[in-house]
Structures are given as structure tokens and as C-alpha cells.
Amino acid sequence: MLRSINICLEIVSHMVNNFNKKWDDKYILDRVHAMKDLAVAFSKYGGLLGKIAQILCVDMEESDVFDQCIPANSVISTEYVLGELMYNPMYIDRLVLDREMYKSGSLGQVYKGKLDGSTEVILKVQYRNIRETFDQDFLVIGFLMKYVCSMGHLINCIEDAKTMSEAELDYTNELNNQLTITEIFKDTQTIHIPRIYPDMCTNETIVMEYMSDFKSMKDFIKTATTEDKSIVGNHILRFVMELIIGHGIYYSDSHFGNFLVNDKNELCVLDFGCLDKYDEIRHQHVKNLLKTVYDDDKDACIQAYMDIGVLDNGMSQESRDYAYTMTEIITKPFRKPGFKFTAEYCHEVAYTEVNLMEEWKLPSGLIYLQKIPWGLFNLLARLETTVTCMEDIHDRYLKV
Numbered sequence: 001m002l003r004s005i006n007i008c009l010e011i012v013s014h015m016v017n018n019f020n021k022k023w024d025d026k027y028i029l030d031r032v033h034a035m036k037d038l039a040v041a042f043s044k045y046g047g048l049l050g051k052i053a054q055i056l057c058v059d060m061e062e063s064d065v066f067d068q069c070i071p072a073n074s075v076i077s078t079e080y081v082l083g084e085l086m087y088n089p090m091y092i093d094r095l096v097l098d099r100e101m102y103k104s105g106s107l108g109q110v111y112k113g114k115l116d117g118s119t120e121v122i123l124k125v126q127y128r129n130i131r132e133t134f135d136q137d138f139l140v141i142g143f144l145m146k147y148v149c150s151m152g153h154l155i156n157c158i159e160d161a162k163t164m165s166e167a168e169l170d171y172t173n174e175l176n177n178q179l180t181i182t183e184i185f186k187d188t189q190t191i192h193i194p195r196i197y198p199d200m201c202t203n204e205t206i207v208m209e210y211m212s213d214f215k216s217m218k219d220f221i222k223t224a225t226t227e228d229k230s231i232v233g234n235h236i237l238r239f240v241m242e243l244i245i246g247h248g249i250y251y252s253d254s255h256f257g258n259f260l261v262n263d264k265n266e267l268c269v270l271d272f273g274c275l276d277k278y279d280e281i282r283h284q285h286v287k288n289l290l291k292t293v294y295d296d297d298k299d300a301c302i303q304a305y306m307d308i309g310v311l312d313n314g315m316s317q318e319s320r321d322y323a324y325t326m327t328e329i330i331t332k333p334f335r336k337p338g339f340k341f342t343a344e345y346c347h348e349v350a351y352t353e354v355n356l357m358e359e360w361k362l363p364s365g366l367i368y369l370q371k372i373p374w375g376l377f378n379l380l381a382r383l384e385t386t387v388t389c390m391e392d393i394h395d396r397y398l399k400v
Contacts, residue, residue, distance in 0.1 A: 233385025248283030
């Protein structure tokens with residue numbers, strides 16, 4: 001109860017502080033900018049609110065929010081890991097951990113250690129009692145989504161967020177996702193997935209390989225040349241789009257903390273809890289939509305949106321036309337060889353006109369696709385990425 005009261009006070013304080021600011025509600029980006037201070041405040045709560053904080057930080061300059069996400073129950077969790085979990089028969093005499101926490105996230109903590117005396121591994125463990133905060137936090141999520149987003153079918157957004165977040169709390173699901181992605185990219189030399197040790201994992205813990213030859217994205221960017229950054233950006237873009245177009249799988253956690261880089265500019269991808277798997281029909285609909293913009297076919301594009309359930313015949317022509325306009329803007333990187341991601345382009349994408357989107361629907365299962373023009377594109381802009389990988393993906397999966 002006290003947690004919910006504090007959260008509500010944070011929101012009220014934010015609204016009072018922003019009352020006299022001249023944010024233009026016409027654009028989504030202005031609404032998000034108005035909430036940056038709220039994102040920083042929410043980062044300390046972890047759980048679902050930590051996830052919201054990360055989503056709101058569309059500008060990668062705000063990436064410190066990921067590092068600050070250390071909720072109060074992290075102390076309790078540390079005591080549990082070092083004082084109880086390590087005495088579990090599964091781990092005793094096999095797994096030895098460093099006493100200091102290595103990393104923290106919105107849903108759990110990470111510790112470095114050694115398996116069987118020599119193999120460097122990390123242990124990812126869920127925060128204690130985090131599930132108990134879910135129902136309370138979803139009330140806050142509902143409030144926030146009404147504040148930020150004017151698109152229709154709001155309940156689908158909330159239910160999608162709930163479903164995906166609950167899936168992230170099932171580490172068995174994450175383990176299986178990671179094994180699936182490992183198999184898909186097993187022959188790709190430039191993309192690495194850490195090895196999992198399934199016999200050491202539970203629904204609240206994961207033990208995996210420690211990627212000692214890789215450094216964080218932040219450290220990489222500090223010294224990398226423009227060419228090196230663009231190479232890594234293309235690896236990230238290939239990873240995300242290969243999964244969507246080729247396999248009907250959407251990796252929706254494209255942020256600084258989930259990508260590592262080695263001295264060969266090869267990519268390591270982490271964290272597979274937030275994975276969306278489309279059925280065959282939806283996968284085909286997404287491919288059809290991308291193909292229509294490659295073909296510059298406006299009528300087919302609008303029909304593809306109708307097939308997906310975003311548009312229908314009862315909507316105004318202006319609203320339907322705007323769906324094609326926005327799609328042209330968002331898909332520029334995929335249609336124009338040599339396209340370069342810039343901060344200016346990311347602002348062009350984000351300055352969507354809310355009033356022209358109010359008639360649109362958001363079918364269940366599609367909310368996380370919105371993170372491509374938000375999180376992914378901003379990351380690629382920070383990497384000064386000039387696109388070189390999409391022509392190959394297009395020829396293999398979309399070209400008739």
C-alpha cells in the first residue's frame with residue numbers, strides 16, 4: 001500500500017511541476033519529454049515501473065536510467081542470494097559467487113561467479129517478492145498510458161504489457177527463448193548468444209556463460225570509430241529484423257544494456273525474457289505490410305493495415321492516409337540503401353500527430369512493435385549506423 005501511495009505522489013508531483021510548461025499535446029514525443037523526470041523517479045521502484053522508465057527514455061542520452069534501476073528490495077534479494085540460495089543442493093559445491101552484485105535491472109540482479117571451479121558464469125536471479133507488486137503497478141500503468149497515449153483500444157496495450165511482463169518473470173520461458181535464438185544464429189559468426197546451463201536454472205534463476213571478451217555498449221562507443229559503430233549497428237539491425245521477417249519473432253528489448261561488443265566488432269545479445277512470437281497468420285501480415293512499402297503501393301499498404309486490424313473502412317480517409325505517410329517515414333531505413341540514422345531522423349519519426357492516430361486500433365500482441373522507431377532507432381542513431389544489411393534480408397524473405 002505504501003508503495004502505491006508513493007507512486008501516486010510521484011505522479012501528482014510531476015503533473016503539478018509540468019502544469020505551466022508549454023508542451024504541445026499534438027505530438028507524442030512532447031508528451032514523453034514531459035515525463036522524463038517521472039521516468040527517473042520510477043527507475044528506483046524496479047519491476048514494471050522500472051520497465052516503464054526504460055521505455056520512456058527514448059533518447060539514449062537518458063540511458064543512465066538503466067544503471068539507476070536498483071529498487072529497494074535489492075538488499076533483501078542480495079541477502080537471499082548469498083545467505084540462502086547458495087546453499088541450495090543444486091548450487092552448493094558447484095557454484096561460487098562474488099560477494100558484490102555485478103549488475104541490476106528492473107526485474108532482477110546479476111552476480112558473477114565460477115562453475116565447477118573454473119568456468120566463468122553469471123547468475124541472473126529474480127528480485128524477492130517482485131510478483132506481489134504487479135497488480136498494484138498495473139493500476140499505475142493504466143493511468144500512465146491514458147496520459148501518454150491517445151490511440152484507441154487502450155485495454156489491449158495494458159493487457160499486452162501485463163502478458164509480456166509476466167512472461168519475463170518466468171525464467172524457464174526466457175531460458176527456452178534463449179535456446180531458440182541460439183539455434184537460429186548458430187552459424188552467424190558476428191552475433192553471439194551466451195551459453196545456457198539448463199541443469200542449473202529454475203523459474204527464478206538462470207546460469208549462463210560470462211562473455212569475458214566483450215565490453216558494454218557504452219565503453220565501446222567511447223573509443224569506436226564511425227565505421228566500427230556502423231558495423232555494430234548493422235549487426236543489431238540484422239538481428240532484430242532477421243527475427244521479425246524471417247521467423248516471426250520480435251526481440252523488444254533493444255537498449256544499451258542488452259548488447260555487448262568485442263574487439264572484432266562482433267555482437268553479443270542478452271536478455272530474452274521479452275520476446276514476442278507471432279503465429280503464422282500474423283507473421284505473414286507483417287511481411288505483407290513491409291512488402292507494400294518496398295513496392296511503394298499505398299493501397300496495398302492500407303489494406304495490409306486493415307488485415308492486421310489497425311485500420312477499418314469506418315475510419316476517415318485522412319486518418320488512413322496518415323497511416324501510409326507514417327509507414328513511409330518509419331521504413332526509410334529499410335527501403336533506401338545507404339540510409340544513415342541520425343538524431344534528426346529519430347525526431348521525425350517521433351513527431352507523430354496524435355490527432356490523426358486517434359481512430360487507429362491497436363490489436364492485442366502488437367504494442368511492442370512500437371519500440372522499433374523508439375528504442376531501436378535511437379540506439380542506431382547513437383551508433384551513426386549507415387544501413388548495409390537490409391537488402392540481403394529483403395531478397396531472402398520479401399522479394400517475390
